[in-house]
Amino acid sequence: MGYFALGWPKKFPLYDATTSGLPSDDEILSLKMDPTNQYLLVLTSTCIQIWSSGSIRLRLASLQLIPSPDNQTPHNTIVSGSWASPSSHSNESDFGRFLICLKNGTLFAISISHQNASTSQSNASDSLLYSFFNSSSTTSTTQSNTNHHSITLTLLHTFQLFTTPSTVTAVHSAINGVLIGDSSSTLSYILLYHNNSSVTPSSFTPSVAWSCNVTQLLSQPNALHTLGVPLKDSPSSNTSTRAIIDMEFCQELNMVGIVLENGVSLILGTYSCELSESAPSIHHGGRWLRGSQSSSIAFEPQKMLVSVGLSTGDIEHYYVGVPAGDLCPIVRRFSLSGWYFEPNDVGPAVVLKWSADGTVLAVGWKLRGLALWSSSGCRLMWTLPQIGGTLPMSARGMSSLNSANNNQNRYGFQHPMESGVQDIEWGPRGLFLWAAARKPLSFKSDSRRVEREFVEFALMKSGNVGGSCQNEATRLCMIGSDRLLFLRTATTGSTTANPSNTKNNSSLEHSVNTSSSHRNSANAAERGSSSADSLDWQHIPYPSEYLTASHWPPRMVAVNDSFNCIALAGTQSVSICNPMRSLPKWKLLVNSNSSTNELDSIKVCALAWFRSVLVLGVELVDSKTNQLNYEIHFYSKDLNFETSKRLKSKALSAKPLLFD
Secondary structure (H helix, E strand, O other), rough: OOOOEOOEEEEEEEOOOOOOOOOOOOOEEEEOOOOOOEEEEEOOEEEEEEEEEEOOOOEEEEEEEOHHHHHHOOOEEEEEEEOOOOOOOOOOHHHOOEEEEEEEEEEEEEEEEEEHHHOOOOOOOOOEEEEEEEOOOOOOOOOOOOOEEEEEEEEEEEEEEEOOOOOOEEEEEEEOOEEEEEOOOOOEEEEEEOOOOOOOOOOOEEEEEEEEHHHHHHHHHHHHHHHHOOOOOOHHHHHHHHHEEEEEOOOOOEEEEEOOOHHHHHEEEEOOOOOOOOOOOOOEEEEEEOOOOOEEEEEHHHEEEEEEEEEEEEEEEEOOOOOOOOEEEEEEEEEEEEHHOOHHHHHHHEEEEEOOOOOOOOOEEOOOOOOEEEEOOEEEEEOOOOOOOOOOOOOOOOHHHHHHHHHHHHHHHOOOOOEEEEEEEHHHHHHEEEEEEEOOOOOOOOOOOOEEEEEEEEEEOOOOOOOOOOOOHHOOEOOOOOOHHHHHHHHHHHHHHHHHHHHHHHHHHHHHHHHHHHHHHHHHHHOOOOHHHHHHEEEEEEOOOHOOOOOOOOOEEEEOOOOOOOEEEEEOOEEEEEOOOOOOEEEEEEEOOOOOOEEEOOOOEEEEEEEEEEEEEEEOOOOOOOEEEEEEEEEOOOOEEEEOOOOOEEEEEOOOOOOO
């Protein structure tokens, strides 16, 4: 098992139905989650919005950057934006800063902050863009907030990148700044942070640390030889197709992937991951990918792969672990041709996003369709009909694309992302996938408005993915944003509903039979036999404490071999339950030294079961030296789940990654 979607996708509109005075053709351009996994930046051509990226979706801030449609010009609109990624040497206050780029090269450096009601007014200044004061307590059962706070957007700097007729075409975050590509194939690095702790954000002005022209780089004979196979047709011979349409910076590999408008895709190396201002960061030790048909690019550093979306709708994966200057070999190709989809059905693959664990690739096509692919090539999710040629809006299902509205009324149902994908973003730990649709091909500004909304897919991921426990029992458990799914048989569940069975001497025999029943049922399901009909998914909701910001998202799960103990690790907590009971109840690890019986703040690196003993790998911070230490703790499921009831602990020399 890998990933699969649960339930229908949710839609989150950017504006209320009563909102007026906004451009009718305004559409979502970009979805970006910040490095701390707290905020989701949503950009349209005239507006920026900040949404929460936790267990629930809340619009925290909204700012109309282009106040009136009369002020909107072809070059005075937002083209993209990106969160800046501070380096490991940056201060904690450096987080929460992003950059908004207009087509004309104007850059806005904006910071987001939470402030108490007593300090929010004192910090007001002319640079304050937006401030939302929230004094009401939420009524949700999953989250409560009684502290008054404000969300503040502050304009730090305004910067003009260039004065030439070039326009910004691509933006991507980098360490201490952002990378910007323009229509003249110039790649620029904008420095937003300074490693000097004495320099405050207000006193430091963004600057162009370095820039290089990719077309001129490819025109040099030595560069072509270094990059690999020379181009048959030099990009410099066609000045109208040299814009950078997509790029991505990979910090782990110190590489920048670039896609030009004429279909050329290549990789440039960097000297240092710090991308410092003192030395040039781009060198000629790059790698060659394709000379044509490229439309998008994405890195997967754990497997040393770079994925390239093609204009034919296919996706190619290249291995980048070759010497500098070599041609990267193709490892695998994903294609929809096996489901009878043709290139004119879906269009080019324009959006590629790998999940943080490197196991799933999200692909969005320009004309229609969004899919999730496993790294091995299995299609996990697909928003259109399974077989090509049956699309209401496909070229083979209708005479022309101009009659799309009539077909929607005829079929009475529109598939998600049926008008194409504008952007995709993964949620924390891959539990959500957010997507924004493109403007429909049949759109007419005088007839109707664009549905300015983004779609959220709730995903379930296998307990083995990114976890420390890789046994067969954990493989039958799926982690979601608000629940666990546990695969079990109906007969096994009914016989284990009575907890008194666990108190006699037959409990061990019963556990062995249960384990055997699960294994036989799982094997039957893989073989497709009739006995697999008794399998069903048991939904186990998380404890309410896990849905708060301090403990969400869930990080890992472990199930013992008897299938009667589940351990769940949150961000700062751990709990256990017995899934064989009719109503599973969670037991949370509490701090025995606290009078309020509060949860013990514990960061779990790894967990597993040894029979009925829970084994935890714990990360501890030395209060004096701030040094990270690691220990292994043992708890019994039969005792009170408290820190004082710990059976044994032992120091470890390094961070534990896997328990077996």
